[in-house]
Amino acid sequence: MSLRNLARLGLTALFLTGLVAGGVRAQAEEVAAVSPSGILNVSYDVGRELFAELNPVFQRQWLEKTGAEVTVDQSHGGTSKQARSILEGLQADVVTFNQVTDVQLLHDKGGLIPADWQAKFPNRSSPFYSLPAFLVRAGNPKNIQDWDDLIRDDVAVIFPNPKTSGNARYTYLAATAYALEKFAGDQALATEFVKKIFARVPVFDAGGRASTTTFVEREMGDVLITFEAEVQGIRKEFGADRFEAVTPSVSLLAEFPVAVVDKVAEKRGSQAVATAYLDFLYSPEAQDIIASHAYRVTDAGVMQRHAANFPEVRLVTAEDVFGGWEKIAAEHFASGGLLDRAFVNQ
Numbered sequence: 301m302s303l304r305n306l307a308r309l310g311l312t313a314l315f316l317t318g319l320v321a322g323g324v325r326a327q328a329e330e331v332a333a334v335s336p337s338g339i340l341n342v343s344y345d346v347g348r349e350l351f352a353e354l355n356p357v358f359q360r361q362w363l364e365k366t367g368a369e370v371t372v373d374q375s376h377g378g379t380s381k382q383a384r385s386i387l388e389g390l391q392a393d394v395v396t397f398n399q400v401t402d403v404q405l406l407h408d409k410g411g412l413i414p415a416d417w418q419a420k421f422p423n424r425s426s427p428f429y430s431l432p433a434f435l436v437r438a439g440n441p442k443n444i445q446d447w448d449d450l451i452r453d454d455v456a457v458i459f460p461n462p463k464t465s466g467n468a469r470y471t472y473l474a475a476t477a478y479a480l481e482k483f484a485g486d487q488a489l490a491t492e493f494v495k496k497i498f499a500r501v502p503v504f505d506a507g508g509r510a511s512t513t514t515f516v517e518r519e520m521g522d523v524l525i526t527f528e529a530e531v532q533g534i535r536k537e538f539g540a541d542r543f544e545a546v547t548p549s550v551s552l553l554a555e556f557p558v559a560v561v562d563k564v565a566e567k568r569g570s571q572a573v574a575t576a577y578l579d580f581l582y583s584p585e586a587q588d589i590i591a592s593h594a595y596r597v598t599d600a601g602v603m604q605r606h607a608a609n610f611p612e613v614r615l616v617t618a619e620d621v622f623g624g625w626e627k628i629a630a631e632h633f634a635s636g637g638l639l640d641r642a643f644v645n646q
Contacts, residue, residue: 336570338371339577342392344379344466344556345507346530350593351396357589358580362573370573378465378507386412392561393574396581398430398527399466400618400625401633403557412563426555427581428595431615432474433528434546435515435535442522446548447478450523451496458521460504460511462639467508471525472639473628474552477621481550487638494642516543527554532594532609553615556595 343351355372362370375382375390379402386392387410397403403425406412418424436444442455450457462468475497479490505511508526515524516538523546524531531545558578565571580586587599591606603610622628632638 336568336573337369338373339393339570339574340373340375340391341394341396341577342375342382342386342390343396344382344398345376345460345509346467346512346527346533347396347398348374348376348509349533350529350590350595353589353593354581354586357585358577361580362576365576372577376507376509378460378467380466380469381464381506386410386561391564391568393565393568393570394558394560394578396556396558396578397466398554398556399469400555400557401469401629402466403559404625404629406559406561410563412561413559414562417559418557420560421558421578422582423598424555424557425559426557426598427578428556428587428590428597430527430529430554430556430595431551431613432471432525432548432554433531433551434548435524435526435531436522436544436546438542438544440544440546444523444546447475447497447550448482450475450500450525451493452500455500455523456502456521457497457500457523457525458503458511458515459501459525460507462643464506465508467511467526467530468504469633469639470527470552470554472642473618473622473632474548474550476632476638477552477616478548478550480621491638491642495644498643528596528610529594547611547613550614550616552621553617 341351351374358372359370362368379397379399382397383402383405386395386406395403395406403417407415407417421427434444436442442449444455449455459471460468462472472494475494476490479493480487482493483489502520503514505514508530511524512526512530512534514520516534535543535545558581560571560574560578565574582598584599584602587597587602591597591602594609596610597603618625618628
């Protein structure tokens, strides 16, 4: 073969190698080019510290993968209120909520997400979970151990408004589940039991973080009911010598569902980065961060490493006790439903 032909072959090989390498770069650059420089994660009220630690890790990984910088902006509030804000035009690329019904609302009322949104990510689109637990003051002066103690006349209870807060709706459902067991399934007696708890609440804040402020900084109430993760976060921030955690005998599995808000993401060109962000929440690195914030995670290995931080508790589910979230929405949370009957005059 002549030197000229060899040279041509060499140039061709170099050209093809360049095409392959260039194709990989172009694919990453294409993803980066069509994605906006930032996305908005609209989230639940007490998740500020968690996502403040998660977001920089994702941003670093995205830069390494695509060569493009991206920012993740946050909006926090009671998730029922957050869902309504999205329906009214808040441009959320993703939601990381604490209640299935508030995500479902984005489909039912706005068509912003598909009907099968829970099939888009593992574990029914819930990368981590928690449960309603109690925070009491040092020494537990009122000896609060379980849901029965919350109806006593000498106990003031703090939790947010279940009309605006997914956190509080879990409290309502967990208390109802306990009462249904106590009264052998008698819904009327269970509603009266929960009504007595509501009567012990001096102020209903809009979201979980405001209720934390009421309990911790304003020093109102004898017990704060909030997610286990928030209970542990408060003790870490304000001092384990000031507060004690109490895990009730039974509580409700609190899923933290996530979804890409497709209609917004498609319009903004953020579908790829928004999906990658939610996929990231399932990664071992993210799961370890989440567990360090006292959320129970779906990665068994990560959960095992953090097992000492999570007391055993009997968890019941919305499906087992109430027949699922669709039935809960119709029977409990609809106007005039069982929540309204328990919440009357509050």
